[in-house]
Amino acid sequence: MAYNPGDIRGKVAIVGAIDAASATGVLGVSERDLEVQMVKGALDNAGLKVSDVDGLFGTGMMMPTMELAEHLGITPRYTDSTMTGGSSFEVHVQHAALAIAAGMCEVAVVFFASTPRARGKGLGDMSAMMGMLDPQNPMPMIEWEIPYGNIMPAGAYALAASRHMALYGTTSEQLAQIAVSTRQWATKNPNARYQEPLTIEEVLSSPMVATPLHRLDCCLVTDGAGAVVLTTAERAKHLKQKPVYVLGAGTAHDHSMMISQMPDICTTPGVISGQQAYKMAGITPKDVNVLETYDSFTITVALALEDLGFCKKGEAGAFVADGRLGPGGALPTNTNGGGLSYTHPGMYGMFLLVEAVRQVSRQAGPRQVDNVNIAVAHGCGGVLSCTSTLVLGSEDAL
Amino acid sequence: MSRMLMGTSRVAEPFWEATKEKVLRLPFCKDCGKAHHYPRNFCPYCHGSNLEWREASGLGTIYAVTVCHKAGLPTMSAQVPYAVALVDLAEGPRMMTNITGLQDAHTAKVGDKVKVAWEEAGGGKHLPVFQLA
Numbered sequence: 001m002a003y004n005p006g007d008i009r010g011k012v013a014i015v016g017a018i019d020a021a022s023a024t025g026v027l028g029v030s031e032r033d034l035e036v037q038m039v040k041g042a043l044d045n046a047g048l049k050v051s052d053v054d055g056l057f058g059t060g061m062m063m064p065t066m067e068l069a070e071h072l073g074i075t076p077r078y079t080d081s082t083m084t085g086g087s088s089f090e091v092h093v094q095h096a097a098l099a100i101a102a103g104m105c106e107v108a109v110v111f112f113a114s115t116p117r118a119r120g121k122g123l124g125d126m127s128a129m130m131g132m133l134d135p136q137n138p139m140p141m142i143e144w145e146i147p148y149g150n151i152m153p154a155g156a157y158a159l160a161a162s163r164h165m166a167l168y169g170t171t172s173e174q175l176a177q178i179a180v181s182t183r184q185w186a187t188k189n190p191n192a193r194y195q196e197p198l199t200i201e202e203v204l205s206s207p208m209v210a211t212p213l214h215r216l217d218c219c220l221v222t223d224g225a226g227a228v229v230l231t232t233a234e235r236a237k238h239l240k241q242k243p244v245y246v247l248g249a250g251t252a253h254d255h256s257m258m259i260s261q262m263p264d265i266c267t268t269p270g271v272i273s274g275q276q277a278y279k280m281a282g283i284t285p286k287d288v289n290v291l292e293t294y295d296s297f298t299i300t301v302a303l304a305l306e307d308l309g310f311c312k313k314g315e316a317g318a319f320v321a322d323g324r325l326g327p328g329g330a331l332p333t334n335t336n337g338g339g340l341s342y343t344h345p346g347m348y349g350m351f352l353l354v355e356a357v358r359q360v361s362r363q364a365g366p367r368q369v370d371n372v373n374i375a376v377a378h379g380c381g382g383v384l385s386c387t388s389t390l391v392l393g394s395e396d397a398l
Numbered sequence: 399m400s401r402m403l404m405g406t407s408r409v410a411e412p413f414w415e416a417t418k419e420k421v422l423r424l425p426f427c428k429d430c431g432k433a434h435h436y437p438r439n440f441c442p443y444c445h446g447s448n449l450e451w452r453e454a455s456g457l458g459t460i461y462a463v464t465v466c467h468k469a470g471l472p473t474m475s476a477q478v479p480y481a482v483a484l485v486d487l488a489e490g491p492r493m494m495t496n497i498t499g500l501q502d503a504h505t506a507k508v509g510d511k512v513k514v515a516w517e518e519a520g521g522g523k524h525l526p527v528f529q530l531a
Contacts, residue, residue, distance in 0.1 A: 136405075138406070142404050143410065144435075147403055148482050150482040151469075152470060155464050155470060158464035159482070159484055163508055210465065210482075260484055
């Protein structure tokens with residue numbers, strides 16, 4: 001059957017959005033309670049009620065949508081707990097748009113909560129992996145990567161940065177500029193973990209974690225939570241906020257958690273997901289007013305700028321050098337302060353989604369960018385493994 | 399140094415058995431001719447299952463390299479800082495490894511030629527690492 005983007009483009013809108021994070025990095029609320037707060041908060045932002053929800057999308061350890069639905073006492077007729085790491089929430093919006101456009105559900109909620117600070121840092125992830133260990137049939141990563149002691153995930157991104165530098169002459173100063181521009185946005189966000197201005201020198205003098213990535217090239221570890229609500233374009237017209245239409249969506253992945261299996265370490269599947277999203281939306285990168293892109297590390301942003309077509313492959317270093325991504329720059333990027341300075345609870349995709357919605361619906365407060373009609377939210381999960389690109393637009397962009 | 403393996407798979411038994419003799423062995427596809435890594439029961443390029451284990455040259459080129467300034471594994475804390483690399487083997491496959499035998503871990507660069515070396519990994523097995531050629 002022929003795929004007709006017009007069947008989906010602009011047919012579904014995000015009508016509610018909320019997130020939670022703290023300048024201390026700690027929220028002090030359980031994950032389940034945070035999920036409930038976020039679901040109710042996003043619905044309240046939209047002017048809808050929990051009883052309106054008939055589609056539920058989320059991530060978690062076992063059966064996350066079933067567990068939350070049981071807790072809320074609702075009976076969704078559409079459910080999706082696709083797990084692609086930090087890009088899961090962009091994938092959920094893509095899937096929710098398809099489901100709503102097809103009439104499979106009408107009011108969908110995408111939820112997320114994670115409190116790594118409450119769990120404590122350290123070997124949590126490693127222990128979880130050890131728990132999955134069958135000595136006769138280990139996960140490939142345990143057999144082929146873990147024995148070499150790479151720092152995860154920073155070391156995987158450092159490998160990508162090392163090759164980008166060797167091939168294209170990208171410098172540590174250029175990568176640091178991404179952290180500096182992002183911090184400029186964080187000064188406008190009272191919930192950001194770091195709100196003081198930052199200099200390139202401060203990034204370069206922060207401790208090296210995995211060469212060439214310094215500590216300030218790396219995202220935070222904080223608690224955080226959020227939710228968004230989607231419904232039909234028709235119903236969206238009668239709700240509280242300006243609808244934020246899903247104009248385009250695309251997802252692609254190649255490897256999973258092993259960076260050694262990535263076909264080209266300097267080219268992410270964002271090339272594919274971005275093109276698919278642009279084609280569906282009928283836009284080019286030049287049409288994008290605000291970019292919210294996954295910034296687990298500074299190199300993650302550099303690769304996304306290239307793969308999404310904002311500059312050519314290898315040119316991201318020069319592209320960001322003039323502060324283009326910061327306030328007043330030509331491409332306002334990660335306007336909430338990003339995973340580098342605002343919050344990063346292990347999976348960041350919910351927050352770039354919420355910020356894109358706020359920018360398009362004029363709810364971004366002191367960091368509102370003027371005349372935003374098209375925003376791109378670009379998630380990246382695993383280790384540069386699964387990208388999901390959303391083009392979101394105002395009524396004027398329909 | 400002695401290294402820790404946390405599990406080896408049945409499909410890779412010929413790989414790990416060969417490391418007892420410090421031999422690097424790879425699965426080759428007899429249909430399309432390509433070698434692959436990590437080992438699977440089929441060829442990830444043509445998806446045939448007509449595989450054969452062959453000895454590899456042990457030569458390669460650094461595709462990407464980082465220096466870890468803290469230990470990614472508790473057992474490697476005494477080695478910090480150490481180099482972790484992706485090496486493109488002469489036979490085609492890419493593997494994660496360490497670059498060892500360096501005075502300064504930062505010496506290894508993308509594009510450097512390397513050759514396999516071996517570190518004891520228990521049970522007579524060895525873990526393949528690489529040194530500058």
